[in-house]
């Protein structure tokens with residue numbers, strides 16, 4: 107297997123009210139190209155921090171140590187028009203040299219989070235936020251080859267309302283991503299948006315193009331957020347608790363939607379959840395975080411059938427206590 111993303115010795119500290127909070131401690135893991143990886147752990151274990159760090163979206167105040175290497179296809183970003191290229195200042199980060207047919211975007215992050223800001227893509231990062239885009243900085247340092255939100259990484263957050271603009275028609279929000287990153291004209295981008303609304307199974311895509319987020323249910327809004335996230339054909343889809351705010355039935359529908367889209371587009375998936383059983387239905391590998399440390403990492407069946415760490419067993423037991431049904435749909439896990 108080839109790595110899409112390699113994380114080495116990643117530590118992240120936030121400063122809050124004058125106190126340092128260590129969110130991640132020495133995390134090393136590879137995300138393999140085309141795999142479905144779940145990151146699980148209880149609230150505060152560092153799951154979102156890991157995803158945000160990988161996507162280069164950590165708040166500028168975060169102190170980051172370690173190394174993140176991306177292995178993107180050489181033509182990544184080739185279609186991005188110059189007007190939308192990020193404004194990246196020279197920095198201490200290193201750009202790895204090109205290898206034969208892959209581009210290596212390397213970030214070696216110095217002590218003290220000495221990483222430079224990247225301007226948010228207009229209308230993109232400013233809306234697709236969880237904790238406020240204005241604080242966000244790209245910690246993955248690079249030139250235009252650095253992974254770019256929307257183009258290389260699709261990010262789906264827990265609350266679709268926070269990632270969608272309430273006063274912009276849905277079609278325009280999706281079309282904008284396609285236009286920005288694929289260099290399409292507006293009519294082409296709208297056609298693409300309509301196709302995407304159909305692909306995420308929204309009823310009447312034509313009418314939905316002109317609808318506003320408040321006219322849709324929570325599950326439908328999450329479908330729109332997913333359509334926008336994949337509009338530019340990213341290599342990696344990161345879903346951070348993307349189904350947690352939804353009721354069980356809708357949650358299952360969104361999980362199967364994600365599974366289908368990832369398979370159809372050959373995307374790599376990082377699925378973040380506090381729910382080990384849900385994660386097991388989707389992922390081929392599971393990483394278990396606890397208090398910012400990677401306590402267990404392996405194939406889904408190994409984690410479920412023979413967990414090595416007591417904490418993983420606790421997560422499994424907690425689940426079994428609530429529900430006597432078999433924990434894992436083994437078909438789903440191995441598919």
Ligand SMILES: Nc1ncnc2c1ncn2[C@@H]1O[C@H](COP(=O)(O)OP(=O)(O)OP(=O)(O)O)[C@@H](O)[C@H]1O
Pocket residue numbers: 120121122127128129147148149150151152153154155156165237380
């Ligand atoms: N912007 C921030 N400023 C200060 N502390 C933060 C910030 N973001 C996260 N933290 C802290 O870092 C730790 C890890 O948080 P993180 O959000 O990564 O956990 P999580 O596993 O995603 O939790 P949840 O399941 O609740 O989303 C927590 O102690 C959290 O309070």
Ligand code: NI
Pocket residue numbers: 153154155346347
């Ligand atoms: Ni989180």
